[in-house]
Amino acid sequence: MKFYCYVMLFVAFSIYAQNRLDCSKCSSEIIDEAKLNNEDIASLKLLKNEIYARKGYVFSNAEYATIFKKYSWYKPVNDNKSIVFSDIEVKNIAILGQRISEISEYLNNENNSKYKTLSEEKVNQIFTKEKRKELGVNFVIWKVYEYKDKTGSYYLVLTEDKYKESVKGNNFNNAVKAFNFKIENDRWTKTFEINDFKESHEDSIWFWSRYIYVEDFDQDGIIDPIVIYGTSGLNLYSDGRIKILLYYKGKKIGIRIQNGILDDERNFSVDADFYALPKKIQDKIVEQMNLMVGNNHSILPYGWQKKMAKKMTFISEQ
Secondary structure, eight states: OHHHHHHHHHHHHHHHHHTTOOOTTTTTSOOOGGGGTTOOHHHHHHHHHHHHHTTTOOOSSHHHHHHHTTSTTOOOOSOGGGOOOOHHHHHHHHHHHHHHHHHHHHHOOOOSOSSOBOOHHHHHHHSOHHHHHHHTOOSEEEEEEEEEETTEEEEEEEEEEEEEEEETTEEEEEEEEEEEEEEETTEEEEEEEEEEEOOTTOSEEEEOGGGOBOOOTTOSSOOOOEEEEEEEBTTBGGGOEEEEEEEETTEEEEEEEEOOSSGGGOEEEEOGGGGGSOHHHHHHHHHHHHHHHHTTSOOOOTTHHHHHHTTOSEEEOO
16 A cells, blocks of 8 residues: 555646646745646655655655655755745645645545434424523534434534634634534433634634544444544644544544644544553544545654554654
8 A cells, every 4th residue: 555655646746747747946936836736646746745845844644755856856854943934935834735635625525424413404403592501502603404213312412602604615614613513302301512613823623524423333222422623823733733522422532733844843642441452443533533634734753653553542753
């Protein structure tokens, strides 16, 4: 698989090099976004990483390190923390990150659960103004999952506090809240709640529905929702954070990820109880983490899979 990924990256780099789409002027000129329309996600990722490479960034990703060291202009620095990006470079990184995000959004159609979200009409019918007030649902309802298992019927309600209308698929939220309600004889009981808000240096926070699962992975007859949300900052996903929360047999188990462009900026923590979960659930969460990396939504420390295999609870580049 690793060799296959390298081949794909090399082919993509060769193609975009032949077409003379490069970042030789990305430090002084804003990228012409019209030229990006025909580029695939692999080419865009290479172009974005070329900005780092031209500053001498030392890649922990072996594939990128191998590709860029073939070019005479690549002069690795001694310390990535010494790199300073110009305003134009930061803008170009953001442009490429946005385009990568848009393609990822298109390629992922949320086919991750047999329990689909309710229609807007159904949501408005069930969650009337009076019902929302009764339940304490004050933010805009974004999605509602309806599911059943041997313990009863439930609604998983995802809400977001918007401060600006969405632009080109981007969300602008101050905070997120999730509620899980059990419905029994018209009585609603809240089984768990999630609350978080964007920090001062972040642009937005929102639920990442493409990675959310509402399934019974260990086949015990009980559905254990996997709720995932994240933030974006100046460099979009690259310096945001992600939270993966699983509710298993009444206990909240989490993984908290901090993305970062520089090696020492990225890390994540894993609740010790994660490693006691059934293997199928652990594998599903690791699979989602791999998808986040592949979709350019997360930058995880080098060798993170091996470190998780050792049941480490804090994982960084060190």
